[in-house]
Amino acid sequence: MMDLWSGSVFCQNCLPAPLWTGVYRTLTHGGGKTLFYLLIIWTLFVSGNCKYSSDECDWKGAGLSDESSMRSVKNLYLQCTRGRITWRYPSGAIHIALQYSPKGTEFRVCLKPSLTNRGANIYTEVAQQLQLLIADQNSATNLNQEKNSQETHCFHSINGKAAIFIEAMPYILASKLVTEFEYSLDPLVQEVEQDPLSDCRPCNDTELVRAFCSSDFVIKSQMREVAHDKFSKESFIDLGVSHVFRQRDEVFRPAKHSRYSGVVVTPLKCGVRQGEGHFLMTGSIVLGKARLGCAPRFSQFRRIAKEMTERGLNDCDLSAIIMG
Numbered sequence: 001m002m003d004l005w006s007g008s009v010f011c012q013n014c015l016p017a018p019l020w021t022g023v024y025r026t027l028t029h030g031g032g033k034t035l036f037y038l039l040i041i042w043t044l045f046v047s048g049n050c051k052y053s054s055d056e057c058d059w060k061g062a063g064l065s066d067e068s069s070m071r072s073v074k075n076l077y078l079q080c081t082r083g084r085i086t087w088r089y090p091s092g093a094i095h096i097a098l099q100y101s102p103k104g105t106e107f108r109v110c111l112k113p114s115l116t117n118r119g120a121n122i123y124t125e126v127a128q129q130l131q132l133l134i135a136d137q138n139s140a141t142n143l144n145q146e147k148n149s150q151e152t153h154c155f156h157s158i159n160g161k162a163a164i165f166i167e168a169m170p171y172i173l174a175s176k177l178v179t180e181f182e183y184s185l186d187p188l189v190q191e192v193e194q195d196p197l198s199d200c201r202p203c204n205d206t207e208l209v210r211a212f213c214s215s216d217f218v219i220k221s222q223m224r225e226v227a228h229d230k231f232s233k234e235s236f237i238d239l240g241v242s243h244v245f246r247q248r249d250e251v252f253r254p255a256k257h258s259r260y261s262g263v264v265v266t267p268l269k270c271g272v273r274q275g276e277g278h279f280l281m282t283g284s285i286v287l288g289k290a291r292l293g294c295a296p297r298f299s300q301f302r303r304i305a306k307e308m309t310e311r312g313l314n315d316c317d318l319s320a321i322i323m324g
Contacts, residue, residue, distance in 0.1 A: 057083035063091030063168060081186075082286060087179040090119040090168035098162040098185060106188045109162050110154040111181050112287040119177030123165040124155050134181070136169050152287055156188065184286050200270035203294035205304050206313075211294040212301070213316035215282035218245040219252060219260070220298055226274045233268045237292070242278070245320060251290045266292040280321070 057080035072092040076085075079099050087094065100107040111122065113134055122134040133153050155162070166179060203211060212218055220243040227236045241252050241260035252262035264281060266272050280301045283293035296304075305318040 058085075059083070060086045060088075061094075062088040078183075082182070082184040084182050085166075085180065087120070087166065087168075089175040089177060090166070090179045092168055094164075094166040096164040096166070098157070098164070098183075099160065100157070100185050100187060104160040106160060107157050107162070107185050108154055108188055109157065109164075110152050110184045110186075110287055111164070112152045112184075114178075114180040114182075116178060117180050120166050120168045120179040122179075122181070123167065125163045125165060126155070126158065130165060133164075182287050199267050203296070205308065208294050208296055208301055208304055209308050209313070209315055209318070211282040212245075212280070212305075212318065212321070213314075215246070215293060216248040216285040217251065217290055218280070218282050219243065219247070219262075220245070220278055221281055222278055223274045223276075226272060228268055230268065235266050235268050235270065235272045237264045237266065237272065237274075239264060239281070247285070249285050249288070251285055251288065262290060264290045264292040 057078065059076055059078070061074065074092070074094045076094060076096045077099075078096060079101060081100070085094075085096070098109060109124075111134065113122075117134075118137055121132060121136050123130045124133045125131070133155065164183075168179070219239070219241045221239040221241040223237055224240050225238040227238070228234075229236065239252075239262055240255070240257065241262060244252055244260055252260040255261035264283060278298040279295050280298045281292060281295045283291050283295075285291070302321055305314070305321040308314045309318050309322065
């Protein structure tokens, strides 16, 4: 039996949402053989006239208020490790197939809705069953449900595949709503194959320069406080930032007592402790969190920057460090 949920036989804007829901429920509860063959015929009929969406990391789209849009299911195929989905005035439904490269790799999917996320329920499919992952905030029945809808939600792939189903809610004023969230894919690696402290070792000179040139954020900062959370297995470092060289998203914001402030996150197992002086901190920004990568003392990196520049081994312009 072909993989119905993978989206391999469905094309964009072709399958009416009520038919999709009916087919899915009938098949998962048995007795759907006749409907299954009808679905194959339907797919063969429309496949020549429909277009599949492209493989992009970020997707922006808009639903329409006409009747055909309210019954349609858009299909997206994403093979990026992170990105953003923005669906303005949602109508109908979107099916998103996720896959990590190389094919067959098991991975974890995490979604973080924006603060203004409204207009749709977001489901994941596990063992051929839809499970509500993030409820539409407009239909939240209590404050706790609304609060939870703004947190990060994660689930694991099955047989190297994961799928998200977004169902627009029937609002009259849907044109004022935006369904928006970030997604992130991380491979599931068995601990026996990985050094448990590989994320904690200091970076060498080459890695430091590469981190400065290519990281999502690069800052000059001082530690103000370090907090450890045993539940999340993370340490949170509160920073006073004197200079922002680069940040992909605005995670370090203007502050009163320092030019900027923000928090970086690192694994609890690394045992980070508060240190004095200025540090050059680099890392990635994933689902709104600044995750710490290389973090040498600023004076140490200035020396390295001078040496690498003199030897012609700098991957980018390091003059801001050398002259700063």
